[in-house]
Every structure is written in C-alpha cells, then in structure tokens.
Amino acid sequence: MSVTFSLEAYSGAARAGRLITAHGAVETPVFMPVGTVGAVKGVPHDVLEELGAQIILGNTYHLYLRPGHELVRSLGGLHRFMSWERALLTDSGGFQVFSLSGLRKITEEGVVFRSHLDGSSHLFTPERSIEIQIALGADVIMAFDECTEHPADASRTRQSMELTLRWARRSKDYFEAHKAEVPWSASGEQMLVGIVQGGMYGDLRRESAERTVEMEFAGYAIGGLSVGESREKTRDMIGETLEVLPKDKPRYVMGVGYPEEIVQYANMGVDMMDCVLPTRAARHGLLFTSEGRLNIKNTRFAQDQNPVDARCGCKVCSRYTRAYLRHLFVTGEPLAGALNTVHNLAFYLDTMRTVRHAIQLGVGSGILSGSVSSNIRPERP
Amino acid sequence: MSVTFSLEAYSGAARAGRLITAHGAVETPVFMPVGTVGAVKGVPHDVLEELGAQIILGNTYHLYLRPGHELVRSLGGLHRFMSWERALLTDSGGFQVFSLSGLRKITEEGVVFRSHLDGSSHLFTPERSIEIQIALGADVIMAFDECTEHPADASRTRQSMELTLRWARRSKDYFEAHKAEVPWSASGEQMLVGIVQGGMYGDLRRESAERTVEMEFAGYAIGGLSVGESREKTRDMIGETLEVLPKDKPRYVMGVGYPEEIVQYANMGVDMMDCVLPTRAARHGLLFTSEGRLNIKNTRFAQDQNPVDARCGCKVCSRYTRAYLRHLFVTGEPLAGALNTVHNLAFYLDTMRTVRHAIQLGVGSGILSGSVSSNIRPERP
Numbered sequence: 220m221s222v223t224f225s226l227e228a229y230s231g232a233a234r235a236g237r238l239i240t241a242h243g244a245v246e247t248p249v250f251m252p253v254g255t256v257g258a259v260k261g262v263p264h265d266v267l268e269e270l271g272a273q274i275i276l277g278n279t280y281h282l283y284l285r286p287g288h289e290l291v292r293s294l295g296g297l298h299r300f301m302s303w304e305r306a307l308l309t310d311s312g313g314f315q316v317f318s319l320s321g322l323r324k325i326t327e328e329g330v331v332f333r334s335h336l337d338g339s340s341h342l343f344t345p346e347r348s349i350e351i352q353i354a355l356g357a358d359v360i361m362a363f364d365e366c367t368e369h370p371a372d373a374s375r376t377r378q379s380m381e382l383t384l385r386w387a388r389r390s391k392d393y394f395e396a397h398k399a400e401v402p403w404s405a406s407g408e409q410m411l412v413g414i415v416q417g418g419m420y421g422d423l424r425r426e427s428a429e430r431t432v433e434m435e436f437a438g439y440a441i442g443g444l445s446v447g448e449s450r451e452k453t454r455d456m457i458g459e460t461l462e463v464l465p466k467d468k469p470r471y472v473m474g475v476g477y478p479e480e481i482v483q484y485a486n487m488g489v490d491m492m493d494c495v496l497p498t499r500a501a502r503h504g505l506l507f508t509s510e511g512r513l514n515i516k517n518t519r520f521a522q523d524q525n526p527v528d529a530r531c532g533c534k535v536c537s538r539y540t541r542a543y544l545r546h547l548f549v550t551g552e553p554l555a556g557a558l559n560t561v562h563n564l565a566f567y568l569d570t571m572r573t574v575r576h577a578i579q580l581g582v583g584s585g586i587l588s589g590s591v592s593s594n595i596r597p598e599r600p
Numbered sequence: 601m602s603v604t605f606s607l608e609a610y611s612g613a614a615r616a617g618r619l620i621t622a623h624g625a626v627e628t629p630v631f632m633p634v635g636t637v638g639a640v641k642g643v644p645h646d647v648l649e650e651l652g653a654q655i656i657l658g659n660t661y662h663l664y665l666r667p668g669h670e671l672v673r674s675l676g677g678l679h680r681f682m683s684w685e686r687a688l689l690t691d692s693g694g695f696q697v698f699s700l701s702g703l704r705k706i707t708e709e710g711v712v713f714r715s716h717l718d719g720s721s722h723l724f725t726p727e728r729s730i731e732i733q734i735a736l737g738a739d740v741i742m743a744f745d746e747c748t749e750h751p752a753d754a755s756r757t758r759q760s761m762e763l764t765l766r767w768a769r770r771s772k773d774y775f776e777a778h779k780a781e782v783p784w785s786a787s788g789e790q791m792l793v794g795i796v797q798g799g800m801y802g803d804l805r806r807e808s809a810e811r812t813v814e815m816e817f818a819g820y821a822i823g824g825l826s827v828g829e830s831r832e833k834t835r836d837m838i839g840e841t842l843e844v845l846p847k848d849k850p851r852y853v854m855g856v857g858y859p860e861e862i863v864q865y866a867n868m869g870v871d872m873m874d875c876v877l878p879t880r881a882a883r884h885g886l887l888f889t890s891e892g893r894l895n896i897k898n899t900r901f902a903q904d905q906n907p908v909d910a911r912c913g914c915k916v917c918s919r920y921t922r923a924y925l926r927h928l929f930v931t932g933e934p935l936a937g938a939l940n941t942v943h944n945l946a947f948y949l950d951t952m953r954t955v956r957h958a959i960q961l962g963v964g965s966g967i968l969s970g971s972v973s974s975n976i977r978p979e980r981p
Contacts, residue, residue, distance in 0.1 A: 257927065261642070261934035265915065286902065286927045294903060294923060302919045521667065522675060534646065538683045542675060546638065546667045553642035556934060 222410035240358035241407030248485035261557035279312035296356030296402035345389035362390035376418035428463035501559035533565030603791035621739035622788030629866035642938035660693035677737030677783035726770035743771035757799035809844035882940035914946030
C-alpha cells in the first residue's frame, strides 16, 4: 500500500487533509516535531502520543552517523528501533551536510563531507541519501537537494536549482528501483517527496516547481526558505510555488516557523511544516503562549504562580507554575528543558488542530488568523 | 495533627509500617528518591507518582540558595511551590555545607560557608537550619548535625558526636518554639528527626543513640555512614545503633545504598533510606536490574533488542530496547538520563515494595534476600 493523501475540507486556500501511512494517519495541516537522533530531545514517546503528535522527524545525517542506517535496518527500521509506531519523516541529510561549512565539498556527484564527530570523510549522493532513507524506513522521505545559500544572485540560484532538479531525478530513479527494500515492505511503501528550490526568485521558484512536478513525486516540499530572508519574502516564495503545485498532493514547507507563520502558511494551503524552533527555544527558556512569548528565566516570573499559559491545557500548564519552571531553568535542572518542550509542542500542535478544525467548519482565514495568532507578537526575536 | 508512625507487620527484625503525614501516607520500609532543587533530575512529578513514590527529598542547602526559603515560604511552602502533594523530607543542609571543603568553617555556633554559586558567605546554625526547614515546610525535617569525617580517631569522633548532641538539643528547642510557623500549619505539623553519629565506633554509636533518644525526637536517623568505610562496617554500625533506638519510632539510614544494601538494612529493621545512587548512576548510564548492573553505553548493547530488565514492568522496560537506550546515551540525548532514571527508581521502589510485601506475609529475611537481591553482584563498582 502506498501512502495516500486525501482532502476533506477547504476554507479559502486552506485545506484539511489526511495522509494515510503504513504507520497511521496524519491529519493535515500538521506541524511535525523534530526528533533529530530518533527522539524529541528530553520528551518520552508516550508524552508525544499524549500531545497528539501523529508524525515526527528524524535527521538522516545524524542517524547515518549514529547508530548507522545499516544497524537500524538490521533491527527492522527506525520505527522499531525507537519504539515509535506512528508515522516518521526523514530529511535527505543534504541541509545538514551543507551546514558543515568548511567541512564539505559539492560536486555533480554529490557532497563530500566530514563528520562533526570524528572528522571522518563521507559522500552523500542522491542515491546514497535515498538508500539510507530506505534503510531507516521513515514513512515520508525526501529527495536529495541543494539548499541554495542566501543571499545568492539569479545566476547562481539557477545553477543550484538545476543541480537540485538533476538530483531529484536521480533520487526518484533510485527510489523506484529500490523502494521494495524498506524494512517493513510487507506492510506498505514509503512516500518520496520532491523539493522545490529557486532561492528568492519567483520565476525560478515557479520553474523549479513545474519541472519537479513533471517528475511526478507523491508530494512536494518547498525548501531553501527561512534562511535569513524577510518574512514577507518567505511568504511570497511560498505563494509563487503553491500556485504551480498540484492541489491534490501534500505540500510541505521545510523549516518553518513561528506560531503566527505556521498559521499563515496553513491558510495559504500548506499541509505540512516542521521546525526546531519550539523545541530548541524551549531548551533556552523561550515559551510560546496565547498571549505572546515569554522568557521563563526573567526575574519577573520568580513568584508568578500562574501557569505558562492559562488557556493551555497541556500537562505542564495543568500542574506547574511559572515560578517553579523559572526555578528549574535557572538552576539548570534537566527537567526544565523537558517541561518547556512539552508546553511549546502542545502550543504548536494545538494551534494546528485549531486551524484544522476551523477549516472543517469553513471559517475564513481572516478569522483563523484572528483567533489563533492574536496577541502573538509578529517580530522575530 | 502530628506525623504518626504505626507498625503493621514484622518478619524477624524487619518491620512494615506506615508514616501518616499531612501530605499522605508513606508505607515503610521506603526508599526515598532525591530531588535536590525540588525535582528528581529529569523526571516529571506525574511519572514519580506512577512509580509509586510516596515521599521524595529536597536539599536544604540548594533550596536555601535558590530559590531561597523566604520565597518558598511566601508561596505557601515547598509542596505548593513544586506542585507535589505527597510527602517531602528535607535534610538539614549540614552534610552539604561540610562537603564544601575549603569553603567552610565549623564553630560551636554553626558553620560558616561560601556559596558554590557566587562565593557569598553564609552561616548555618541549628536554629537557622530548622528555621529554613520550617519555611520550606517538608513533612519530615532533620536536626542539624556534624557528619564526622572518615577516617577519624575515637577522640575526634567523640568531640564531633558531642557537638552533634548539643546541636540536636538546639534544633529541638528551636523547632518546639517555632513549629507552628510551617506554611501549612492549618493542616498539620512537621516531624523532626534526630540524627545519631559516632563514626565507626560501636560504643560511641550506642552512646549517641541513647543520648539522642533522651531528647525525644519523633524519629531517629543514622548519619555519617557510607562515607568510605567497608560495607561490613556500615552494617555493624547500623546494627549497634538499632539495638538502642526505640522500636516504635521510624528509623532512617541516610545516604544508602545499593539495592542489596537497602534490602539488607530493611531486614535489620530500618524503615527509611535515601540515596542519590539510583538517580546519579542512571545519568551515567549505570542501570540496576534483577540480573545485576549493566552499563548501557557498552558496545554489546548496540543491537540488543531486549528491555533493560525483562522482569521489570516500568514504562521504560515496557517500551524501549537496550539498543535504543544505548543510542540515546552515546548521542548525549537528554532523554537518556530521564529514561534511565525512571528505570532505576522503578527498580529501587519495586524492590522496597517487594520487601514490604514479604514482611507482611511473614516471610523470613533469608528468603527476602534470596528473592530480591539474587544475582545482584555484591561488589561496589
């Protein structure tokens, strides 16, 4: 059985859909928590399940280095290795090896990079990335692309986009030839998602989308955003791309964003998003609430007996005060990061559930933005 | 209502009892997890409740420095501050300020010490320790004592013991005069426990016990053990002391120990124990099981799909494999410490529940040791 995607309701450009994988359904629009090495930092799986997470991300680069995809394959794939029965998505590893500046070299063949752990040399190619992702066995896997640096001029951006298109073809070809090798092949197939690049140029974004769609991927991602450009530019690039992408396939914007951004993009018709922001910010004491952001280490919370967010029903807001969470944070107690992460993920997942519900009710996107992101300060910190 | 202690069953010297506090019952013999700053490192309170923890420890030294006992008092006491409705115990702070070697000076009055955080100078006296512990408002609090260094000759040990006896008197006097000041005084009273010292000398241990008992504390602790002496010596000192302590009062051995030790001491008639061992060891990857200890970072667990302990029903053993836990540990994932801690605490708390059940069934201590601590390697690592 292949992964299927169906649309259930619309409200303006926004859509409520359902991705059916061999490891359960994912209701969209969805925010996907990042679980780099096969764990969302500090959060046990049963808590993620309680939070209603239907899909989480693993990072191919990290899992390739440790514990290694061959080990994961031999133990039955990532779901079984990490004891997570719901859906998983892996990235291609590309973004992370490109981030190893000074430690990597890009050629037509692929990317030679050095491990950040021991300096050992490795080669990722489109074929290798897909091979690793098949061995890991996430439900949704990503084509190997080049994330264009920012800023980049039009000529350089086109060159990079063309490379991504050639790599997309090679990713697809390798996947079609080897997809039966997924560790859980008896219960279904993986879904390969193509990635649109094109930097900050609307015409290149459209061309990239058109030529990626010609390759007939099961879903389409918009990559290379949130790399330093203005939020308006991010939105414009998403808008240009969405116009070209087929309406019946899932659309995934990678690496975004703030709560008000994910609401906005869902309203534009995006189905999937992921970001380290809620989890990483939590570990630094930055909490998202219905009344804006708060930095829990601030002295003004020292005696504050309110929950982080009075409108939040998560297990952290149900039990602990800001004063206690501040104390845990300033004393460096490991529980601080875990509890903060649970709250931030609850806020993100609840936000997406609210958006989905509003779409099902046919509520317009204006009301959506008003009800969900009211009082959330729009500036980036 | 004062804290009451009742005995329900005996098996040889072992006793099954019940400590009734204003914050619930504590079934003894009990192992008390350590929650230094008002949290068991990395473990949310609901998980401690699921594990069946009926009482946890806070450290007065740490809580005095951060967030400060006045702040905790103003917020209603430690239970309310940390949102923990079950019983709490605080130590006197003495042991930890003595551990600040080079940073402290002991006089008849008390101990002048420097904060490990900012070098600021502070004075702990028996009166001050009890004042802080009343402000924190744990259900069980400890007299301020001097933990005699090891090794120490008989003369030095007697001198230290005499100081502890004078400090015990001052602790008791201050407590009797101020016990109504506990933040939750409307719902009950705290219980003040006296501490027996006497180093490694049986005659001093007995004398210390006799003279402490004369002061009529509500419970008695045996301090100054597990400081580097042999396990046989620890057991002998506990034995000497228990002979003198009244049978109808709770007996608490501080800072022990390995699973086989806590079983042994419970069999000797000890009611309460605490130790950082299961929690600290967990964070270093050392796990206690019914088949002995295992170091989860060992390469031999890389592909081991068994749970940590096939005989353990904890939520970690029910879900995760040794291979996954090893992966979390070697990658430095914060979840590693949390999950390892949950398992080790489950093992300790289950062990004590098994001992208690055996006492209620009237099973002899020989069988107790056989069933609970079989295959646990007796050597210290």
